[in-house]
Amino acid sequence: MPTSINHLAPPTGGIADNIAGFARALRAAGLPVGPGAVIDAMTALEVIDIGKRADVFTTLESIFVKRHEHALIFAQAFDLFFRPAEEWKSMLDSVPLPDHAKKKPPPASRRVQEAMARPQTHEEPKAQEQDLRLSVSDREVLQKKDFAQMSAAEIAEVARAIAKMRLPQAELKTRRHTTDPRGHRIDMRKTLRQALRTEGEIINFHRLGRLEKPAPIVALLDISGSMSEYTRLFLHFLHAITDARKRVSVFLFGTRLTNVTRALRQRDPDEALASCSANVEDWAGGTRIATSLQTFNKLWARRVLGQGAIVLLISDGLEREADSKLAFEMDRLHRSCRRLIWLNPLLRYSGFEAKAQGIKTMLPHVDEFRPVHNLTSIETLISALSSQLPPHHRSAIRPAA
Incomplete structure (x- = not known):
């Protein structure tokens, strides 16, 4: 990894290698940087004083950054990639950088650090083919692995796989x-x-x-302690389909209901999830399903459940106050939407039975009961959302495979 930008050195040799390596790191972090941009960057460095860190930053930013949401990622990558050497530290620190480069590292910094740490290997084709087979095998295992049992690296890989998912347009x-x-x-x-x-x-x-x-999609996600991992990864899925389907409304509930639809519309997934977390005060806390559904039915149902909306309820159904109020609010929600799909991670157990009072109270008021604990279950959900249903279809309530 380079440690400094040499004073007044032409963009050849080491500098050219550094710019090419920097471009590769930006591509790994998600920025669309092509060979043409690398050539433009090397040409531009010939006409500036590359001993001035701020000038190099501005020059490369003007070439590599094409969208506003990529500016923070570029600034983080630049700081990590071009770290000044000790002999130039006093000179470079005296040169101010743009304001957005001085801010606290954004949530996307983890993705940038992973891109920087990715080794540059030059292996033989046979070794690359073997690694490819291993990676395919790993993906097959990852498809069926429970989200709650994954390591941090596996969760990051799943998040990248979910970001590539696209929901076909089930037209109404x-x-x-x-x-x-x-x-x-x-x-x-x-x-x-x-x-x-x-x-x-x-x-x-x-x-x-x-x-x-396309039918509007309304997601109600439980953020209690037992649901936090599943909800966080399902938010990645909702972020991925928001661009294709503009009418997607997302609400988080624990002890209270929070509308995070606007926060989830940010282009960068890490920024979107960080914004959602900032808007919620009771993440990984308790849960009050009946009270949260009452708030939704009273304040939001008429606004977002029109035109044949499909409701996705993501919760384990472990409600302490499973009384007539919960049944009433579930029935009201069921009657207000075209289709109510309950996604429950407890269905990952083959011997699951609806013994909890909250689950038994909610089950009669849903159209479909599906698992949501791994990539395979999300792909099955995509197929279900893409299917056409009659206007007042009510399917049999049974756990989906």
Whole structure:
């Protein structure tokens, strides 16, 4: 790893290698840096005084950073990669850096540090092929491994796999119409307007079809102590599908309900989850499912459950106050949405039985009961969300495989 930027040295030799290595680290950290940007960076360094750290920072930032959310990652990577040597420390410290480079390292700094620590290996093709086979085998094991039993490195790998997931658009037909060559309704206005060009003679009939939109998704996530690991990784999944499906609303509940929809819309996943955690005061604490559902039904249901919304309830159902209030609020939520899917990590046990009072109270009011404890269960959920259902479909309540 380089330790300094040499004073007034041309961008060849060691400097060129450093810039190329820096670009590789940025790519590993998630920035789209291509060979053209590396060539531009080397050319730009020829016309500046590379002994001035702030000038080098600004030059490389203007070339490598194309989006606002990448600026913090670049600043963190620059500080880690170009650490000044002791003999230049007094000179470089006297040169101020931009304000966003002086701030506390952002949550994405862990991803940057992992990218910096990644070894640059030059192995033979046979050795690379063997490593590839091992990595595929590791992924197969990781697919079925419980989130709660994973190490920090495995959780990071799962988070990267979830970030690549895409949810197919399960379309719902609306009452509105749009141009459709195969539609069953004639667009009389457009047809007659086209006929004016042929002196009133109708040559082509323009047709209309039902406008289809993806169903809104509303997620209610339990953040109690027993659910914290599962909820954190499921937030990665919700962040991954938010870009494709704009109508995604996310609420966290423990002893109170918190709307984190806006926080989860940040582009960088680490920034989004850090923002969610900052907005919640009772993470990994107790849980009051009935009270949280009552707050949601009273304040948010009419705002977010319109147009055939699908509700994902992520909780283990271990409610201390499992009384008529919980049954009433679950029934109200069930009637307000198109489809209610309960995701429970307790279903990872093959001999699971609904013996807890809270689970027995909630079960009659859900459409589907599914596990959410590993990557395979999330992929199965994606298939379920992509399927079409009749307007008032109520499937049999049974644990999904």
